[in-house]
Amino acid sequence: MKNDLTCGVVRDLLPSYVEGLTSPESNTAVERHLSECPDCAQLRTALAGAPEQAAPEDSKEVDYLKKVKRRGWRRVAAAVAVTVLLFAVGVAAKLFVIGTPIQTQGMSWTINTDVPGQLDIQVYAIWSGTACRQWETEQEPEPEGIVRITCRQVLPSPISNYGDYRAVLSTEGINAVYLGDQLIWQGGVEISPQIDRVYQAQTPYAGDASTVGRMLNALRFDTCGSYTMALHTSSAPYRLTLNFSVPQTSGKMGDSEAGLYQDMAAVLAIIGNLDEIECAFLDENSQPWSRVLTVEELNQDLPRIIADYNERFSHGKPCPLYDDVKDYAGSCADLEQLYDAMWWAGEGGFYAETE
Numbered sequence: 001m002k003n004d005l006t007c008g009v010v011r012d013l014l015p016s017y018v019e020g021l022t023s024p025e026s027n028t029a030v031e032r033h034l035s036e037c038p039d040c041a042q043l044r045t046a047l048a049g050a051p052e053q054a055a056p057e058d059s060k061e062v063d064y065l066k067k068v069k070r071r072g073w074r075r076v077a078a079a080v081a082v083t084v085l086l087f088a089v090g091v092a093a094k095l096f097v098i099g100t101p102i103q104t105q106g107m108s109w110t111i112n113t114d115v116p117g118q119l120d121i122q123v124y125a126i127w128s129g130t131a132c133r134q135w136e137t138e139q140e141p142e143p144e145g146i147v148r149i150t151c152r153q154v155l156p157s158p159i160s161n162y163g164d165y166r167a168v169l170s171t172e173g174i175n176a177v178y179l180g181d182q183l184i185w186q187g188g189v190e191i192s193p194q195i196d197r198v199y200q201a202q203t204p205y206a207g208d209a210s211t212v213g214r215m216l217n218a219l220r221f222d223t224c225g226s227y228t229m230a231l232h233t234s235s236a237p238y239r240l241t242l243n244f245s246v247p248q249t250s251g252k253m254g255d256s257e258a259g260l261y262q263d264m265a266a267v268l269a270i271i272g273n274l275d276e277i278e279c280a281f282l283d284e285n286s287q288p289w290s291r292v293l294t295v296e297e298l299n300q301d302l303p304r305i306i307a308d309y310n311e312r313f314s315h316g317k318p319c320p321l322y323d324d325v326k327d328y329a330g331s332c333a334d335l336e337q338l339y340d341a342m343w344w345a346g347e348g349g350f351y352a353e354t355e
Contacts, residue, residue: 005033010040018047099133099154102180104193106130106153107163109179111190117171121149123179125163131156132163145175188317189333194218195266199332204272206240207233215270216242219263223256224248224279237275237294240267248281250289257291258346264293265342269328269335298325301345309341 005013010033016022017030034041106127112120125132132151140146149167154160169177177185183196197218203211209231221227225246232239253260264277280290306321319337322328328338 005029007033007037007040010034010037011043014040014044014047018044095155096157096160097133097154099152102132102151102153104180104182107179109184111177111185119167119169119171119174119177119185121167121169121177121184123149123163123165123167129155130163131160132165133160135165137167137169139174145173147174147177149177149179183332186331186333186336189336191332191336194220195336195339196332198266198270199329199335202270202272202329206231206238206271206274212240212271215267219266220259221263221279223259224253224281227279238273239276239278240271240274241278241280243280244282247284247286249283250281258343260291261293261346262339262342264291265298265325266335266339268293268295268298269325269338272326272329295325299323305341305345309337309344312344 010030013022013026013030017027022030034044106125107123108126109121109123112122114120131154133154135149135151137147137149140148147169149165151165153163171188175187176183182193183191185191198215201211201215201218203215206212209229212231213229216229221242225244225248227242227244230241230243232241251257260279264279267277268274274295276292276294278290278292280288282288302325303321306319310318317337319341320334322334325338328334
């Protein structure tokens with residue numbers, strides 16, 4: 001069959017032929033020509049093996065996209081770095097500058113009343129990892145007469161490397177002083193953190209087991225060993241019994257026995273309808289013995305207990321004498337003085353023979 005295509009026509013068709021864009025009829029005619037023309041066949045081979053060249057415009061577009069991508073990664077990395085830096089600055093500011101409101105668990109204080117009509121209060125940080133900033137002493141307007149000493153606790157640093165503070169206050173018009181949320185002085189009486197916690201846990205009902213348990217934890221019954229609690233509230237007299245598991249010998253508990261009556265009296269005062277409290281023990285031979293204190297008994301003994309206390313501490317504020325021990329729950333100061341008076345009652349063997 002005659003080849004109708006010239007070399008010029010075939011060479012024009014070869015790019016499309018190599019790309020597979022020509023029709024079957026054109027393919028047949030081109031291939032017939034290539035079989036007879038070595039020059040065109042060689043050109044076809046060269047075209048089929050040549051790498052594809054990107055158009056200059058395409059190349060420029062690819063380069064631009066690469067640049068945009070690189071800029072995007074740089075911006076993301078910069079944003080992450082800035083975020084991390086701001087977070088670190090914020091944490092540092094919180095720890096070293098802003099801090100937290102004062103927590104009295106890490107503080108100690110003294111209250112000196114040697115100068116009449118004056119309170120000399122000195123506060124100390126007892127933890128080496130604590131410093132204080134922005135100390136303030138503010139007095140609320142009368143009739144409350146409350147003074148609040150506050151600060152911000154931070155980590156030690158060159159700008160805050162101490163936790164001590166001193167405030168000298170006139171007692172005129174002052175009824176109570178707080179260190180943060182902790183009551184430390186009221187009506188002429190220094191308040192211990194322990195009694196403040198007991199006072200805050202007071203309840204009118206002996207059957208409120210969770211509140212009673214919180215109150216017992218604030219006291220020092222555990223110095224006599226671990227114990228379990230039993231409440232008798234089905235009928236009067238309402239009784240709280242603490243059953244101790246550690247063997248104890250009656251009359252040989254030392255200071256623990258004096259402290260026992262302190263705590264028992266505080267419990268009777270602060271639980272509104274509690275009539276009796278018992279601390280039950282086993283001795284070393286597993287023989288039971290106990291100490292029992294009742295509201296009736298304590299009310300009878302209060303005149304002698306309070307009189308003895310006021311005689312011992314005649315230079316301080318006298319402890320008031322109430323007809324009912326429950327009245328000592330009226331203020332934290334009264335409860336504090338009852339607690340102190342009961343220590344001396346126990347220390348002096350006031351209840352030594354009671355079993």
